[in-house]
Amino acid sequence: MKFSGTESYVASADLSLAVNAAITLERPLLVKGEPGTGKTELARQVADALGMEMIEWNIKSTTRAAQGLYEYDAVSRLRDSQLGDERVHDVANYIRKGKLWQAFEAGKKVVLLIDEIDKADIEFPNDLLQELDKMEFHVYETGETIRAKQRPVVIITSNNEKELPDAFLRRCFFHYISFPDEETLRQIVEVHHPGIKDSLLTTALTQFYEIRDTGGLKKKPSTSEVLDWLKLLLAEDLDAEDLKRGGANALPKLHGALLKNEQDVHLFERLAFMARRER
Template identity: 80%
Template sequence: MKFTGSDSYVATEDLMIAVNAAVTLERPLLVKGEPGTGKTELARQVAAALGLPIIEWHIKSTTKAQQGLYEYDAVSRLRDSQLGEERVRDVRNYIKPGKLWEAFAADSKVVLLIDEIDKADIEFPNDLLQELDRMEFFVYETGETIRARHRPIVIITSNNEKELPDAFLRRCFFHYIRFPDMDTMKRIVEVHFPGIKEALLTAALTRFYEIRETPGLKKKPSTSEVLDWLKLLLAEDLSPEDLRRDGTSALPKLHGALLKNEQDVHLFERLAFMARAQR
């Protein structure tokens, strides 16, 4: 069971090595990187390439680790008991399995994605240590232990918004997805826009990397944003010449696909003003 990338996802050699190492070690793969570098999509592509189902658990700031195991609806049970409902006799009717339970109970091996774990409370990763380590957990309401029938491939993503606990990191295989260089980005674009003209692609990516490297930029545009930008360039049938700086504006054509806050737009407006003043 080896991951070698796919036709719709450009995986670098070191990323493929990381995925396969985590599978061999039977440890969660912790993937970090800038937003928009394909961390979430990696889990989907690994599942597709290996022919496995995927279970996705998208983490929010309010998510608790317990929700991944199960939730017990005591309020509904109390209400049903007051109404004399027959189903109240079986506590299992009020237990909702979480994503880990689904992965553990699956009939075959699955890929379990725990997406953006750094959004949750700092204790969230620690609260999952034992369950991810032992691949089992205890249901107090029923007195049963849920064990993984087939050990899932666990892929955990993080945008590096907060540090993760050392105890959690020790149990993971770690990989940082570096931002693609020009050659890798061209391969990524070719997957999404096959046959794109080389001159337009080179001009667009040259402009894109210039923007990313501009000092003082608050939010650097990501891979997903450059793909959106290229889609617009193709829809508007712009030429490489249209993308060159004309001296009157430092803002690229259709810059709303790349620059996502007013501070960065003002930064490029100031750069254009200073360039004109120096003439």
């Protein structure tokens, strides 16, 4: 099993190497990078390229590690006992399988995505150490041990919102998705917007990288945002000439696709004001 990207996903050589190394080592692949650089999409594309089902576990601030294994619905069992339901005699009827359990019991090898692990409590990664290492866990209510039939390909994403524990990091193969250079971004754009005029693309990407390099920007626009921006430019049938900006017109056309908070919009408005004063 080798991953080298897909028709709809441009994977750099080092990213492909990281995916294949993690598969060979049978270790979770921990992927970090700016939001919008394709971390979550990577898992989908790996599953597609390798012909595997993908099981997705989206992590929230309230998510507990145990939820990935299973949850025991004691409330439903109590209610059923009060109603005299025969199901109450088998505790297994009240065990809800989590995403790890689903991945472990799958008949074929699957891709398990644990998405945005850094959103959860700091103890969350440590609580999964044994399960991801040994690929098994114990169900206390039924006394059974669940072992992985096929070791899943585990891909874990993080936006680097908080540090992950060292013990967890030691068990992962790590890769940081760097923001693509202009040539790679051109390849990505060609996948999503084939045949786009070179003059429009060159002007748009020049402006895009200028925006990203602007000092004081609170949130730099990402790959997904430049793709949305280009989609809008094409829908409005704009050309390179329409994108020209002057000192009094510092904001890019359709800037709402690129600038996502008022602080950054005000930054460009201030730049325009300063440019007018210097005239």
